[in-house]
Every structure is written in C-alpha cells, then in structure tokens.
Amino acid sequence: MILGKRDLLTGLRRHLVSADSLEIAVAWATPSPALMDVLKFARTAREKPRIIVGISDNITNPVALRQLSESCHLKVTKGERGIFHPKFYRFVNRDHSICWIGSANLTARGFSLNDEAIHEFIDDGSAKSWFDELWQSLPDDTSSAMDDYIKAWNPAELNWGHQAPTVGAPSHHPFHLIANGRVRDWPGYVAALKACDAYWLEQQSHFSVFGEARSYTNTIAAGNMLLGSRDWQKFSGQEISIIMGDDDPGGQTGYGLLGSMKGAAKAMSSFRKDDAVRTVIQNAILSLETSENLPADAAQALSTISDIERFKHGVATRLITLMRPDAAVSVNSQSIKGLATLSGLPKTALGTPRNYKRLLEWVAEQPWFDVPEPDDPEEKLIWTMRAALLDAFVYMYPDDDE
Missing domain, CATH: 3.30.870.10 (Endonuclease Chain A)
Structure with missing residues (x-):
C-alpha cells in the first residue's frame, strides 16, 4: 500500500x-x-x-x-x-x-x-x-x-528548508491581509498566512512562516517541545537560548521570532542560573497545557511571571505562547501596535494581565479560530499554532501605517 x-x-x-x-x-x-x-x-x-x-x-x-x-x-x-x-x-x-x-x-x-x-x-x-x-x-x-x-x-549555513511560495507576495506590510475583517473563515486565514510567508521571504528578512528552519513554525515547534519537558533543570544553554530567543545573530536562527529576549539580559541571567525562578515559571507555564479557560489562566500565569523581578510581559507572553500556540499570542515591542490595532485594546496596557485576558478572548472570537482540526496535514500544522501565527501579520507593523 x-x-x-x-x-x-x-x-x-x-x-x-x-x-x-x-x-x-x-x-x-x-x-x-x-x-x-x-x-x-x-x-x-x-x-x-x-x-x-x-x-x-x-x-x-x-x-x-x-x-x-x-x-x-x-x-x-x-x-x-x-x-x-x-x-x-x-x-x-x-x-x-x-x-x-x-x-x-x-x-x-x-x-x-x-x-x-x-x-x-x-x-x-x-x-x-x-x-x-x-x-x-x-x-x-x-x-x-x-x-x-x-x-x-549553525542554521545560518542551511541551504535547504523552504520551498518556493505558492502565492505572490503582497506589496504592503501583511497586516493589511487580516485587518478590518478581511479574513472571514479558516480557508481565508490559511491563504493569508501563505501570502504572509511570501512577503517575509521577499523581504530577505532571514525568516519565513513555514520553512523547516528560520521560521515561525520551526520556532514554535521547538519551543513547545522544550517547554513540554518535565525537567526544566536539564536544559542546555543552547536550549535556553531557543526558548528565550536570545541567541539570534542577524536573525539567522529565527528563534527570536515571537519576541527576542536578547535585550532582557537580567531576566535571561536569572532564568539560566536561578533554579527557583525557573521552577516558578515552569509551574505557571505547565498549568496551561490542559487549561480549559486559557484567557483567564494565561492572565494568571502572566501575573505570576511578571511578579518575578526583571521579568516583564514580553518574556512572559512569549513563554505562554510557546506553551499554547493554538490559543495564545506574544505581546512584545514588535507586535504590540499591530495587536492593539486589530483588537481595539489599548496599546499602552496590552501587556497587563487584565488586557491580555481580553486579547486572548478576542482571538478566540475570530471566525478562523473556533474550527475543528483539519484533515489536510499542512492545515493541521497551522491549526496547532493558529493563534501564535498572528505574529507574522503584526511583526514590525510600522508606526506610520494606519
């Protein structure tokens, strides 16, 4: 057969x-x-x-x-x-x-x-x-x-990992593919993501949406696999860099997608060296794996992690999103304007637990979100990380582009 x-x-x-x-x-x-x-x-x-x-x-x-x-x-x-x-x-x-x-x-x-x-x-x-x-x-x-x-x-040496896009790249930032209710169903979301993929490849930004390396799907799959491990104390330095997205010279690894923590040096050092800090974060993150009320539980996890000295919403929402890419999004300096514009929530307070809960509730209300798992294997992969992939539309949304 x-x-x-x-x-x-x-x-x-x-x-x-x-x-x-x-x-x-x-x-x-x-x-x-x-x-x-x-x-x-x-x-x-x-x-x-x-x-x-x-x-x-x-x-x-x-x-x-x-x-x-x-x-x-x-x-x-x-x-x-x-x-x-x-x-x-x-x-x-x-x-x-x-x-x-x-x-x-x-x-x-x-x-x-x-x-x-x-x-x-x-x-x-x-x-x-x-x-x-x-x-x-x-x-x-x-x-x-x-x-x-x-x-x-060294993934920068990879000459393989992406096939040619099946659609043409949009001429403007891909935010416009999804803004103002343009995506009305699951097929529309998949089509928009493929156009988004073509856009970022054409920009020569060292990443794509669907590549085997230097891509959103690879970053999300690797981070999700690591965060689902039961013993975080065994992480290697390289694995911590993947989880936190800090080891990304020139964007060559792609692990900085969903928010690079390279600038959060003190939080990175604490995560690497302090077992107690890592245990608190692990308990908060793993509790989301089977959550049936993710917006509320993710807001609680954000609050718990943000209470740790030097840990802010960028770090916390990155980890939450890698743990639950099907239903969570990362709020960081490169995504916050686009997410606020899409959802109508205040940009200045989008990273607070209260508004993060409202943001995930908005995501869950989108017409492409509450759909059964597709049969097509490519769409099945997208479905498992459908919320996290919103970042591909809002990443680097320009301040002068309203």
Missing part, C-alpha cells in the same frame, strides 16, 4: 497506538508534530524505541536530538560512504510488524508540508534484518558525535 501526504501523520498515530516498540532510521529529524508523537510513545512504550538519525548538512535540529536521546535509544551517523539518507519506520508488535519505507523524514516538512510517498507493508523479517545490521554496524555510544554536531550546529 502506498501512503501519500494526507495519510502520514494519521497513519503514524494509528500504528503507534498498537505498537510495542518502534525502530526508525532517517536522514533528518526536526521539531514537528510527528516527532512529538514519537516522543510521547517512547515515554510509555514497553521497549524503548531504537532511532538512527543522520547528522549531515546541518539539517537535523539539536532540539530533536536532545529529546530523542532522553527518551529513546539513539544513534547518529553521517553515513559510511555518502550522506545517510534512508527513511525507514518499523512499528513492532507481538503479532506482526508494519514497515514504512519511502521519502518522509521525521520533520515538519516530511509529515505536514511536502508531497511524500511511503510504501507500507508487513515485515517478512527482511526489514528487521536490515535495521539490526545497520544498528550493529554503528558504535554502541555515538553521544560524542551528537555533542560535536550540536556544538557546531
């Missing part, structure tokens, strides 16, 4: 429900809904998954490697003679094992954005033999190779 783009994420989830364990060998892995599903499975699986990931061409994301290494048996490789390039998935259970072989890497593009093809079949033993031989050919411990890759990782 051949699976196409629309089948992959739902197929992955279906097979993980009945699997006892999992084996994967892919060229690249990045933060994505598919990776999140694999990690969730790994935490409760009868056997730890065995995962092999390629570390060529700077494409595999360090966040993905760190998370996989904590939950799975992970090995990395550049390939023996050329680039390590397989895309292999084996779902192992007691009765039989189902295999996937095809074109999809464990990435957002592979499972949500690209056109891919996967051959699904029941393993006759040959797939197990192939994976076992590959696994045994690699050193038992490849952690030093992984650490070297992570230290040297």
Whole structure:
C-alpha cells in the first residue's frame, strides 16, 4: 500500500497506538508534530524505541536530538560512504510488524508540508534484518558525535528548508491581509498566512512562516517541545537560548521570532542560573497545557511571571505562547501596535494581565479560530499554532501605517 501526504501523520498515530516498540532510521529529524508523537510513545512504550538519525548538512535540529536521546535509544551517523539518507519506520508488535519505507523524514516538512510517498507493508523479517545490521554496524555510544554536531550546529549555513511560495507576495506590510475583517473563515486565514510567508521571504528578512528552519513554525515547534519537558533543570544553554530567543545573530536562527529576549539580559541571567525562578515559571507555564479557560489562566500565569523581578510581559507572553500556540499570542515591542490595532485594546496596557485576558478572548472570537482540526496535514500544522501565527501579520507593523 502506498501512503501519500494526507495519510502520514494519521497513519503514524494509528500504528503507534498498537505498537510495542518502534525502530526508525532517517536522514533528518526536526521539531514537528510527528516527532512529538514519537516522543510521547517512547515515554510509555514497553521497549524503548531504537532511532538512527543522520547528522549531515546541518539539517537535523539539536532540539530533536536532545529529546530523542532522553527518551529513546539513539544513534547518529553521517553515513559510511555518502550522506545517510534512508527513511525507514518499523512499528513492532507481538503479532506482526508494519514497515514504512519511502521519502518522509521525521520533520515538519516530511509529515505536514511536502508531497511524500511511503510504501507500507508487513515485515517478512527482511526489514528487521536490515535495521539490526545497520544498528550493529554503528558504535554502541555515538553521544560524542551528537555533542560535536550540536556544538557546531549553525542554521545560518542551511541551504535547504523552504520551498518556493505558492502565492505572490503582497506589496504592503501583511497586516493589511487580516485587518478590518478581511479574513472571514479558516480557508481565508490559511491563504493569508501563505501570502504572509511570501512577503517575509521577499523581504530577505532571514525568516519565513513555514520553512523547516528560520521560521515561525520551526520556532514554535521547538519551543513547545522544550517547554513540554518535565525537567526544566536539564536544559542546555543552547536550549535556553531557543526558548528565550536570545541567541539570534542577524536573525539567522529565527528563534527570536515571537519576541527576542536578547535585550532582557537580567531576566535571561536569572532564568539560566536561578533554579527557583525557573521552577516558578515552569509551574505557571505547565498549568496551561490542559487549561480549559486559557484567557483567564494565561492572565494568571502572566501575573505570576511578571511578579518575578526583571521579568516583564514580553518574556512572559512569549513563554505562554510557546506553551499554547493554538490559543495564545506574544505581546512584545514588535507586535504590540499591530495587536492593539486589530483588537481595539489599548496599546499602552496590552501587556497587563487584565488586557491580555481580553486579547486572548478576542482571538478566540475570530471566525478562523473556533474550527475543528483539519484533515489536510499542512492545515493541521497551522491549526496547532493558529493563534501564535498572528505574529507574522503584526511583526514590525510600522508606526506610520494606519
């Protein structure tokens, strides 16, 4: 059976429900809904998954490697003679094992954005033999190779990560795509985001909306994955930089999207060094994961974090948004004017808990917000971060553009 783009994420989830364990060998892995599903499975699986990931061409994301290494048996490789390039998935259970072989890497593009093809079949033993031989050919411990890759990782060197836009770029700032009630439904919101993507690419602003790297979707997926971790005390310095968006020279990593905390040096230092501060913030943020009244609960989290010395609404709302990108937005110096203009709320007080609650209530009232999860994988990805992506419309909204 051949699976196409629309089948992959739902197929992955279906097979993980009945699997006892999992084996994967892919060229690249990045933060994505598919990776999140694999990690969730790994935490409760009868056997730890065995995962092999390629570390060529700077494409595999360090966040993905760190998370996989904590939950799975992970090995990395550049390939023996050329680039390590397989895309292999084996779902192992007691009765039989189902295999996937095809074109999809464990990435957002592979499972949500690209056109891919996967051959699904029941393993006759040959797939197990192939994976076992590959696994045994690699050193038992490849952690030093992984650490070297992570230290040297530089997304500015990526030559891959975005396909050409499918729509033309608007001539004016993309705020006008969504202002004055122009977006009246979910298809309209998706179309506007694609035009927004084309605009930022044309501006040569070092980022896009949908790229595998240096993009809103990548920033949100990476931050959400990290904030969902249960032990924040184990974050590496690089992971803290991703969460806080402070390590973004010239906009090359894209992690400064949703508000770079580079200028909040004292708050950054406190977050890095003070375990008590990090614990207070973690408790406030994780409580939002299953919130059924996010506007009120997010306002409470904003109040709690803002009570910490040196932590202001920019830091707090960035973290809230990375935790709940489906329903929260980041309020910072580059987004506040656009958000205030859209919502009709006062710019000068938009970062207060009271008005932040009102802002999220306004978001929840938008005609593109309260819609069921789409079947299309690209739209499914957008749906999981539909509120946070408002930033792409309001970022750098010019003061003289009314």
